[in-house]
Amino acid sequence: METMAIGKAINAGLRAAMDRDPRVLLMGEDIGALGGVFRVTDGLQKDFGEDRVIDTPLAEAGIVGTAIGMALRGFRPVCEIQFNGFVYPAFNQITTQLAKLRARSRGRLTLPVVIRIPSGGGIGSVEHHSESPEVLFAHTAGLRVVAPSDPHDAYWMIQQSIASADPVLFLEPERRYWQKGEVDTDLAPGQVAPLHKARVLRAGTDATLVAYGPTTKLALDAAAAAAEDGTDLEVVDLRSISPLDVDTVAESVRRTGRLVTVSEAPTFHGPMAELASRIQESCFYSLEAPVKRVGGYHLPYPVARAEEHYLPTLDRVLDAVEQSLAA
Amino acid sequence: MVQLLDQHGVRHPHPEYEVHLGADELLGLYRDMVLLRRFDSEAEALQRKGELGLWAGSRGQEAAQVGAGRATRRHDHVFPSYRDHGAVLTRDIDPLHILSIFRGIDHGGWDPVATGVHPYTLVIAAQMLPAVGYAMGVQRDGAVGTGDPARDTAVVTYFGDGATSQGEAAEALNWASVFNAPVVFVCQNNQWAISEPVARQSTVPLHRRAEGAGMPGVLVDGNDVLAVLAVVGAALERARSGGGPTFVEAYTFRMGAHTTSDDPTRYRLAAEVDAWREKDPIDRFRTYLTGEGILDEEFETRLATESEQLAERLRAGVAAMTDPEPAAMFDHAYAEPHPQVLAERDEFLAAWEQHDAELHAHAGGVA
Ligand SMILES: Cc1ncc(C[n+]2csc(CCOP(=O)(O)OP(=O)(O)O)c2C)c(N)n1
Numbered sequence: 001m002e003t004m005a006i007g008k009a010i011n012a013g014l015r016a017a018m019d020r021d022p023r024v025l026l027m028g029e030d031i032g033a034l035g036g037v038f039r040v041t042d043g044l045q046k047d048f049g050e051d052r053v054i055d056t057p058l059a060e061a062g063i064v065g066t067a068i069g070m071a072l073r074g075f076r077p078v079c080e081i082q083f084n085g086f087v088y089p090a091f092n093q094i095t096t097q098l099a100k101l102r103a104r105s106r107g108r109l110t111l112p113v114v115i116r117i118p119s120g121g122g123i124g125s126v127e128h129h130s131e132s133p134e135v136l137f138a139h140t141a142g143l144r145v146v147a148p149s150d151p152h153d154a155y156w157m158i159q160q161s162i163a164s165a166d167p168v169l170f171l172e173p174e175r176r177y178w179q180k181g182e183v184d185t186d187l188a189p190g191q192v193a194p195l196h197k198a199r200v201l202r203a204g205t206d207a208t209l210v211a212y213g214p215t216t217k218l219a220l221d222a223a224a225a226a227a228e229d230g231t232d233l234e235v236v237d238l239r240s241i242s243p244l245d246v247d248t249v250a251e252s253v254r255r256t257g258r259l260v261t262v263s264e265a266p267t268f269h270g271p272m273a274e275l276a277s278r279i280q281e282s283c284f285y286s287l288e289a290p291v292k293r294v295g296g297y298h299l300p301y302p303v304a305r306a307e308e309h310y311l312p313t314l315d316r317v318l319d320a321v322e323q324s325l326a327a
Numbered sequence: 328m329v330q331l332l333d334q335h336g337v338r339h340p341h342p343e344y345e346v347h348l349g350a351d352e353l354l355g356l357y358r359d360m361v362l363l364r365r366f367d368s369e370a371e372a373l374q375r376k377g378e379l380g381l382w383a384g385s386r387g388q389e390a391a392q393v394g395a396g397r398a399t400r401r402h403d404h405v406f407p408s409y410r411d412h413g414a415v416l417t418r419d420i421d422p423l424h425i426l427s428i429f430r431g432i433d434h435g436g437w438d439p440v441a442t443g444v445h446p447y448t449l450v451i452a453a454q455m456l457p458a459v460g461y462a463m464g465v466q467r468d469g470a471v472g473t474g475d476p477a478r479d480t481a482v483v484t485y486f487g488d489g490a491t492s493q494g495e496a497a498e499a500l501n502w503a504s505v506f507n508a509p510v511v512f513v514c515q516n517n518q519w520a521i522s523e524p525v526a527r528q529s530t531v532p533l534h535r536r537a538e539g540a541g542m543p544g545v546l547v548d549g550n551d552v553l554a555v556l557a558v559v560g561a562a563l564e565r566a567r568s569g570g571g572p573t574f575v576e577a578y579t580f581r582m583g584a585h586t587t588s589d590d591p592t593r594y595r596l597a598a599e600v601d602a603w604r605e606k607d608p609i610d611r612f613r614t615y616l617t618g619e620g621i622l623d624e625e626f627e628t629r630l631a632t633e634s635e636q637l638a639e640r641l642r643a644g645v646a647a648m649t650d651p652e653p654a655a656m657f658d659h660a661y662a663e664p665h666p667q668v669l670a671e672r673d674e675f676l677a678a679w680e681q682h683d684a685e686l687h688a689h690a691g692g693v694a
Contacts, residue, residue: 025467051467057505062456062498069460072445075467077460092495096450097457104434104446107659141660141668165662196666243666 001184007177009151010040010116012185013158014078018048021076024162025052027063028080028116037082038118038177060090064115068097071111076162078114084174085128085301087117091136098167099142113167114158119147120214120264122175122311124304130174131301132265137169138242138274145241146195147171149216151181153239160195168195171241173214198245200252204234207258207324210249210275212238215262215312222262222317233321241271246278253279257288258324262312267295289327292320328578329558330548334606336614344557350621356397356552357616358630360389360609363413365634366422367583369641370429374587378645379429383410387550387582390608391515392485393417394555395577398563399483400476404465406445406458406484410515414485418444422637423644432651451486452493455512458484459499462508462566471509472569479567482510483559489520491536492528500540500574509566512537512574513559515549517581522594537574549579550608580606653679 004012018024025048026041032055035042045053056063060081067077081087087094094115101109121130138145144166148154154172161168193199201216202223211219216237223233234252238245253259259279261272276291294312302310329344348356367385374382385392392413399405399417407415412425424436428447435446448454462482465471470480490496491514503510516533518525525533537544547558555577562573580603584591591600616622657672 057498057502059498059502061495062459062502065453065456065495065499066460066463066502069457069462070464070467071460072439072457073461073464073468075464089494092450092453093456097448097453101446102662103659105439105659106433106436107662108438108440109446110662144661144665243668245666 001182003180003182004151005178005180006148006151006154006173007038007040009155009183010158010172011042011044012183013155014041014044015047017159017162018044018052023074024076024078025054025070026078026080027054027056027067029056029058029063029082031055031080036080038174040116040172040177041080060086061093064090064093064098064113067113068093068101068111071113072109076112078116078162081115081117083129084117084119084131084133087115087133094137094143095140099140102166103142110165111167112162112165114161114170115168116158116170116172118174118177119171120173120175121301121307122214124307126304127301130307132263132296134169134171134241134265135269135271138271143167143169143242144195145169145171146239147173147213147241148239149173149176149211149213149237150179152183155183155185156187156192157195157239160192164195171213176214176217179217193239196240196243196245198236198238198240198248200234200248201237202233202235204232205256206232207260207321208234208236208249208252208256209260209262209317209321210236210238210272211262212241214264218312218314218317219262222314222321225314225318226321231321231325244271244275244278246275246282249275250279250282253283254286257286259287259291260317260320260324261291261293261295262317263295264311265296266298267293268298270295289324292324294320328546328548329554330551331553331557332551332611332615334550334611336611336618338615341554341557344554344561346553346557346560353616353621354626356393356556357612357622358633359393359397359413359417360552360612361630362634362637363389363393363416364609365637366412366416366641369638370426371583371587373426373641373645374429379426380431381429382587383429383585384581384583385410385412387580387603387608388515388517389413390552390612391513391549391555391577391579394552395483395485395513395559395575398556398560399481400563402443402480403563404443404445404461404480404482406454406461406482407447408451408454408486408490409447409449410487411485415444418442420444422641423648426641426645427648430645430648432648452490452496452499455484455486455490455496455499456502458482459503459506459508459510462503462510463506465509466506471567474568480509481563481566482508483513483563484510485513485515487520488514488516488518488525488528488533489523490514491533500536500542500572503572504541507569507571509569510572511559511562511566512572514574514576515579516576517579519581519585519595521585521589532576534574534576540574542572542574544574544576546576546578549577550606550611552608552612579608
């Protein structure tokens with residue numbers, strides 16, 4: 001067991017993957033000498049060289065588009081998009097090429113490309129540094145979309161993403177980069193939860209709280225706060241937005257009868273809308289209350305001084321739990 | 328503009344670009360172009376008969392496509408657009424694979440790995456960045472500049488004049504230059520992007536875009552198969568030897584419609600088409616070969632028979648094409664199991680079997 005922050009855990013995971021497989025390489029803006037603006041790739045260029053840790057021109061379509069070509073040549077590129085709001089110039093390459101080439105070639109082409117995106121807000125930054133674009137990619141067939149929420153998962157999930165034969169959007173909770181936790185680096189592959197499985201982080205009986213990425217900690221905090229008032233909440237960390245492990249959530253909801261979801265992504269047409277819909281389908285007779293969603297509003301991300309009003313807060317989560325319990 | 332064969336079929340020397348081909352190779356280029364034109368006209372006819380949903384013709388661009396295609400080597404890698412049938416056919420791809428795309432039963436049935444030909448893409452300029460990335464992979468494999476012809480590898484990507492306006496095209500050129508990637512950009516300037524003339528894409532000649540990116544830009548007569556072969560061949564050789572990327576503008580003309588859904592009479596004058604007919608790539612090569620005594624009637628007769636056989640094979644092949652198994656659409660979206668897709672597949676299959684059973688019951692009732 002080692003204690004490290006999420007950012008460091010991803011760094012260690014990248015290093016392990018690069019050590020293991022010489023075909024793994026990193027591409028992105030400022031990821032070399034600087035180690036990335038969040039320092040996630042710190043020290044990797046020094047140790048693996050400029051041919052494997054590639055400082056690219058400032059061109060996001062270029063990063064993803066050329067990563068596709070590299071993958072076609074048998075490499076396993078890991079792209080860094082510097083901030084969530086700057087993935088849009090690469091949207092064409094991700095959605096029309098990366099996601100579809102496997103199906104279009106009837107499985108003859110494999111695209112093991114990982115796109116790392118610092119995701120979500122809460123760091124008090126300026127425009128386009130705080131967005132939650134996951135639903136755009138979850139809605140694009142051919143991609144996998146995952147979001148670790150703690151250092152242990154960050155360390156293992158980045159390695160699983162790189163090992164995956166499918167393209168993976170890897171959403172890093174940017175406001176949690178410095179959140180520390182224990183990482184067990186000694187596990188064998190079979191001992192690590194599969195990339196697409198949700199996990200129950202806290203058992204409870206009164207209602208189920210579901211979150212992923214940056215809001216998982218919030219859900220745990222809310223459960224701890226509710227426990228003080230005698231409410232026993234179960235917390236599920238989705239870990240993957242596509243595919244969505246509905247079964248794990250459904251099992252929990254069948255026991256608790258109530259579901260409250262927490263995401264930074266806007267609730268309108270958001271990833272939790274999909275989860276809510278599937279839960280109503282599979283747990284209609286177990287539900288004691290309508291599914292409640294706490295999330296971002298259908299707005300361009302607000303200015304930094306207003307983001308605390310936009311982001312789900314402890315109070316908003318507890319209010320939603322209260323409404324669910326009262327129903 | 329590099330030209331080795333003028334529009335009257337007269338051969339001219341060029342200080343920088345030359346080709347030294349034997350009679351068989353020259354006849355081979357001629358045969359490629361004639362068969363490509365037959366392929367194109369047969370595909371158009373099949374579309375008219377309702378056998379293909381759409382056809383994007385290559386008539387007029389035979390020299391550009393065949394010249395560039397024949398300049399590649401077996402282990403070079405090709406990233407085409409959607410009109411580059413000639414370039415693709417020089418890679419020994421079955422023409423029926425191409426027709427299967429336009430019939431709507433496949434996205435390109437060939438094996439991209441075995442053939443070194445990436446699937447067509449309909450998204451303008453989207454193939455250019457993957458081509459550059461592939462070339463960077465070639466570099467990292469050490470398959471550039473070794474001096475070993477069995478090892479040194481180049482990448483070529485084809486696109487149109489309209490494609491040069493896309494932001495991704497600018498990224499691809501710059502990127503290739505910054506990384507000195509072994510890639511050749513072959514722009515077929517066929518003067519039109521659907522209804523928009525090249526003047527609406529650029530106020531500078533397209534090959535001069537290369538200057539800004541920091542690579543040589545060469546303008547070549549795209550209706551002169553020998554010049555295209557020489558220029559693209561030299562560019563590929565430069566790439567393979569580690570010299571970096573080149574931009575080639577093949578100046579040509581699309582003789583037909585953009586696709587079978589297009590009506591070019593709405594935007595271009597007959598006079599323009601007539602003027603380009605004078606520069607027909609096949610006619611001028613025939614004149615040259617005949618004048619040199621390389622091409623004779625016997626070859627022409629044999630080629631005419633071969634063209635007919637090709638057309639017959641295309642008609643029969645398209646008629647024999649079957650629609651894909653409905654559930655096959657679920658097969659390759661993901662390499663690894665995706666529970667939602669698998670669940671939807673089961674749902675689909677259950678509904679399909681139900682529907683099938685009802686159909687059979689109905690048919691039984693009638694009988
Ligand atoms: C990104 C994109 N925008 C628009 C289209 C629709 N479209 C198809 S072909 C075409 C013209 C392309 O012209 P050019 O690049 O010169 O190639 P050509 O068809 O002449 O070979 C357009 C606008 C498209 N396929 N992709």
